[in-house]
Amino acid sequence: MVIETQELSFSFADQLVVKSLSLQVPAGSIYGFLGPNGAGKTTTIKLLLNLLNTQDGSIRIFGQDLQSNRISIMSQIGSLIEQPAIYQHMTGKENLINRAMLLSVTEKRVDEMLALVQLNAAANKKAGQYSLGMKQRLGIALALLTDPKLLILDEPTNGLDPNGIIEIRELLMRLVRQHGKTVFISSHLLSEIERMATHVGIINNGAMLFQGEIKDLESISQPMVYIETDNTVDAANLLTRNSYTVTDVFDTHLHVPFTSRQQIGEINALLVQNGLTVFSINKQQKDLEELFLDITKAN
Amino acid sequence: MKGFLLSFRSEFYKSRKTLGFWAAILLPLLISALALVIFYTQSHKFVRMDPMMLWVQFSMISLGIMGSLLLPMYTIFVAYSVNSIEHKADTWKTLFSLPISRWAVYSAKYFYAMFLVFLCLALFAIFTIGFGNLLASIKPELKFGQYHMEKQLLQLYFKMFLSSLGILSIQFLLSLLWADFLKPMGIGFVATITGVIMASKDWEYAYAFPYAHPMAALASAIKRGPGARRGPASEFVINILTNDVYVALGVAVVVFIAGYFIVRKRSVK
Numbered sequence: 001m002v003i004e005t006q007e008l009s010f011s012f013a014d015q016l017v018v019k020s021l022s023l024q025v026p027a028g029s030i031y032g033f034l035g036p037n038g039a040g041k042t043t044t045i046k047l048l049l050n051l052l053n054t055q056d057g058s059i060r061i062f063g064q065d066l067q068s069n070r071i072s073i074m075s076q077i078g079s080l081i082e083q084p085a086i087y088q089h090m091t092g093k094e095n096l097i098n099r100a101m102l103l104s105v106t107e108k109r110v111d112e113m114l115a116l117v118q119l120n121a122a123a124n125k126k127a128g129q130y131s132l133g134m135k136q137r138l139g140i141a142l143a144l145l146t147d148p149k150l151l152i153l154d155e156p157t158n159g160l161d162p163n164g165i166i167e168i169r170e171l172l173m174r175l176v177r178q179h180g181k182t183v184f185i186s187s188h189l190l191s192e193i194e195r196m197a198t199h200v201g202i203i204n205n206g207a208m209l210f211q212g213e214i215k216d217l218e219s220i221s222q223p224m225v226y227i228e229t230d231n232t233v234d235a236a237n238l239l240t241r242n243s244y245t246v247t248d249v250f251d252t253h254l255h256v257p258f259t260s261r262q263q264i265g266e267i268n269a270l271l272v273q274n275g276l277t278v279f280s281i282n283k284q285q286k287d288l289e290e291l292f293l294d295i296t297k298a299n
Numbered sequence: 300m301k302g303f304l305l306s307f308r309s310e311f312y313k314s315r316k317t318l319g320f321w322a323a324i325l326l327p328l329l330i331s332a333l334a335l336v337i338f339y340t341q342s343h344k345f346v347r348m349d350p351m352m353l354w355v356q357f358s359m360i361s362l363g364i365m366g367s368l369l370l371p372m373y374t375i376f377v378a379y380s381v382n383s384i385e386h387k388a389d390t391w392k393t394l395f396s397l398p399i400s401r402w403a404v405y406s407a408k409y410f411y412a413m414f415l416v417f418l419c420l421a422l423f424a425i426f427t428i429g430f431g432n433l434l435a436s437i438k439p440e441l442k443f444g445q446y447h448m449e450k451q452l453l454q455l456y457f458k459m460f461l462s463s464l465g466i467l468s469i470q471f472l473l474s475l476l477w478a479d480f481l482k483p484m485g486i487g488f489v490a491t492i493t494g495v496i497m498a499s500k501d502w503e504y505a506y507a508f509p510y511a512h513p514m515a516a517l518a519s520a521i522k523r524g525p526g527a528r529r530g531p532a533s534e535f536v537i538n539i540l541t542n543d544v545y546v547a548l549g550v551a552v553v554v555f556i557a558g559y560f561i562v563r564k565r566s567v568k
Binding site for chain 2: 046049050051071072074075077079081082083085086087088089090094097098101102103104142
């Protein structure tokens with residue numbers, strides 16, 4: 001395990017923010033740390049980086065105790081917490097040079113990082129004039145500067161446009177696949193994590209609801225087929241008679257568990273052949289809130 | 300030690316394009332240049348002064364301003380500027396998650412602020428001496444060449460440097476804890492005015508109040524004409540290690556060390 005915490009708890013004043021969290025992050029994984037805003041994700045990350053002192057429980061990173069090996073552990077971690085920490089009055093390149101100086105990294109590496117996150121063209125522009133996406137990419141370049149074994153990223157795609165999100169996702173997947181890194185990434189968007197993570201931990205109100213491989217999660221977060229017709233009740237009856245499970249029926253639409261794309265086509269044909277008008281039929285992913293409900297029910 | 304040196308270098312790199320750094324150079328340059336211009340253009344007023352008096356009057360332009368208000372205010376500003384770089388960029392969390400000891404990061408920042416105050420005062424001394432000697436050659440009728448007080452000036456500025464360290468430690472801690480400008484600046488300003496009043500009234504316990512130290516350092520060095528409490532300064536008598544300097548150094552060390560533990564205890568935002 002690259003990150004292993006045992007019964008980790010943390011409270012601000014008398015409010016318990018992290019409750020006996022036992023994280024298990026295997027080497028070579030992209031671990032998606034999912035939870036709604038205020039669930040305790042950032043606090044957990046700050047504990048992992050020793051920015052907050054552990055109150056209860058223990059943290060082991062690379063098999064070493066964090067408290068007693070802080071400096072050697074930190075030298076192998078790259079991190080990005082909340083907003084990227086960037087000196088606005090310096091250029092993007094100067095920001096990297098400054099960090100390279102602190103970490104005794106060569107300037108050649110700075111240019112490599114600029115190329116990697118595609119900021120060459122804006123390297124000599126003041127970072128204060130960067131767009132949010134450029135700042136986020138610079139933040140990732142800063143995190144990758146020492147070629148760390150473990151990347152800890154707190155909501156790295158916050159505020160990025162779809163292209164930026166795809167770029168970062170591909171970059172992270174490449175780092176894990178080709179360079180054997182481990183990535184610990186937090187997010188409040190299930191869809192984002194599903195596309196890249198190999199492992200998932202779901203946290204709500206400071207407590208872990210689910211932890212395991214992504215395929216285990218998929219069995220819980222089963223997607224649905226959303227069907228909108230001119231007569232929802234008739235459609236529901238028809239589908240039930242043809243041995244489909246109808247999970248919910250609403251005034252305007254109904255849900256059937258998704259199994260394959262073929263199945264959507266068959267349902268569509270069945271409805272149309274029986275004289276119903278289909279306004280809309282598509283696959284729908286559950287959002288995080290519904291998933292929480294499912295997990296809570298499952299437990 | 301390596302972490303400290305790396306952090307110190309990084310402090311310079313970060314601040315080299317900011318007013319916080321350039322103020323240390325521009326402030327002595329502008330004020331000393333002003334003294335030069337006054338003595339050059341108004342030389343007829345000073346022609347009859349004897350050389351020692353001339354040097355004292357010349358250097359008092361910078362010393363007087365620094366000793367009363369400017370040195371405490373500049374110290375407050377420096378303490379603010381080295382910390383505000385991190386507050387503005389939200390970089391405390393990155394600084395404290397570097398593979399460098401926190402003690403090194405914290406002390407490098409403090410010593411960099413101290414270096415800026417030192418640089419500023421050293422340049423005051425150098426410009427005063429340099430411009431005085433320049434006047435000796437471009438205005439020979441002013442008898443700058445006939446007397447030398449380099450040593451006294453260096454000693455006096457060194458004493459003022461030591462006397463500012465108490466303020467530096469206190470303001471450094473305030474600026475580190477508070478991200479905004481007004482709180483540390485407001486407290487520092489009120490304390491400075493109080494210090495100036497204390498020191499100018501020769502209050503017997505003024506030595507115990509750090510913000511009174513720069514003025515006390517200057518006041519104790521100035522000797523006026525025999526028997527006169529007022530009137531122009533006539534010579535400098537410098538005794539570096541006085542009570543107020545001991546208090547300044549003591550406060551500086553204690554607050555510096557206490558500051559580290561306060562910072563460690565506080566969670567990093």
